[in-house]
Amino acid sequence: MQITFTYDRKQVIQALRYHFFTRPEIRILVILVNVFTIAAAVLLYFKKVNPLSFVFFSTIWMILMLVIWRLLPNSVYKKSQTFRDDFLMQFQEDEVTLETERGRQVWPWSRFSKFVETPYFFHLYFDSRSFFLIPKDAFSTITDQQEIRELIRRKIKH
Structure with a gap:
């Protein structure tokens, strides 16, 4: 996705x-x-x-x-310049890819230590202090959001 x-x-x-x-x-x-x-x-x-x-x-x-x-x-x-960028993010079975005009980053799912869901975001934590925010409103449908939630739950054991 x-x-x-x-x-x-x-x-x-x-x-x-x-x-x-x-x-x-x-x-x-x-x-x-x-x-x-x-x-x-x-x-x-x-x-x-x-x-x-x-x-x-x-x-x-x-x-x-x-x-x-x-x-x-x-x-x-x-x-943080990060909050001013435009992002393209891809979720695959084995990794997450993030692209901006400044570059591309690929993270295997094992790189994430935990995730937290809040009203507006999925917080994907690398460690206790660093995390990446995925806005829920980036998903076009609730079904897409639910699919990603399930993928995150399967891939990140906390």
Whole structure:
């Protein structure tokens, strides 16, 4: 099967947010900051700490969310030329081929370590930090999308 696509900025930003929030270190950081912010709010309510503690943890929470939700995805998007290219992608039984005006890349299915499906994309992971996004709207029909989903599931064991 062959598809052509370009990336939609809003969808890519959302996919990058999903990726960052699934990272264990970011998830742990968010949980810890949330716990400390809630604890500061409860202790403030019972007048066990001064309001400055609550303001401090609330500010850290807001900065963390701003960085993860806005700054990090936008900076990755702006730095990567990949999201501005036009792609031709072919799915075969033994490999995936990707072509742009800058060149051609062939990946055997064994090159991918896992895949994740989100509302707009199939994320094909090479390792825990690098992945390739395949937009679902690149498929002309739902049937084509389902065929690729099944092919990916068969070829990438996770």
